[in-house]
Amino acid sequence: METMKIGNTTLTWLDGGVTHMDGGAMFGVVPKPLWSKKYPINEKNQIELRTDPILIQKDGKNVIVDAGIGSGKLTEKQKRNYGVTQESNVKTSLAALGLTVEDIHVIAMTHLHFDHACGLTEYEGDKLVPVFPNAVIYASSVEWYEMRHPNIRSKNTYWKENWEAVAAQVKTFENTCTITEGVTLHHTGGHSDGHCVLVCEDAGETAVHMADLMPTHAHRNPLWVLAYDDYPMTSIPQKQKWQAYAAEKDAWFIFYHDAEYRALKWDGDERITESLKRKKQ
Secondary structure (H helix, E strand, O other): OOEEEEOOEEEEEOOOOEEEEEHHHHHOOOOHHHHOOOOOOOOOOEEEEEOOOEEEEEOOEEEEEOOOOOOOOOOHHHHHHOOOOEOOOHHHHHHHOOOOHHHOOEEEOOOOOHHHHHHHEEEEOOEEEEOOOOOEEEEEHHHHHHHHOOOOOHHHOOOHHHOHHHHHHEEEEOOEEEEEOOEEEEEOOOOOOOOEEEEEEEOOEEEEEOHHHOOOHHHOOOOOOOOOOOOHHHHHHHHHHHHHHHHHHOOEEEOOOOOOEEEEEEOOOOOEEEEEEOOOO
16 A cells, blocks of 8 residues: 655555546547557556545544445446456455554545445445445535436436445535545536545645546646546636646645556646655555
């Protein structure tokens, strides 16, 4: 597991599983000869996307950002369609840190698509139960509504299996939510109507998690938005806004999906100046 410090706050990436999604869909209208130079692609035209929750530890609180793809939740057809080669090992990751799922105080959900929310519940026999029984789950009110009332498009990613068992744990917010001092969720829309970014600030240092507005380092260009984005013309100005904020703060960008980088910084010429790479097994 990779770990970094933001001031006195510790960030650790847990093992939440891995998917392989269509590269064309992940880069939208961007021509393949351009995006394929920036991110590896396999023979099926898929790119590797981690689904690794970020454990934030500060002032005695254990906060997890998003929940991974879970374990034992997906059918064989879904695993094939989503290119799943490994399911979640979050419990094992936590055990290596001397923690259990009962020790998690908060789950901060950037949004509730299946690859972020499947890890919220698990099967106990034939019944779905919460994975993190003592955690408060924060999500934007817009996202929580759509999760429970999906439309003809979003029903493919908002599943009742991922919310019914945890409904009593969910707390919603409109614009901004303080998870704990220095850790905040901000509603952006774009990728989904209720999508959020997360900001972590401590002792003059900052990390910005843009979630699926910028799922990998190869999506830095504000115009490189996903075909999966419900509101791409919202994604673009929100990417510009939060990239400008990060530049002003000399902030780290941290990632849930990136298969190469956990975190990095860019300079004004888009050169990587500092980075934390994922240790590949």
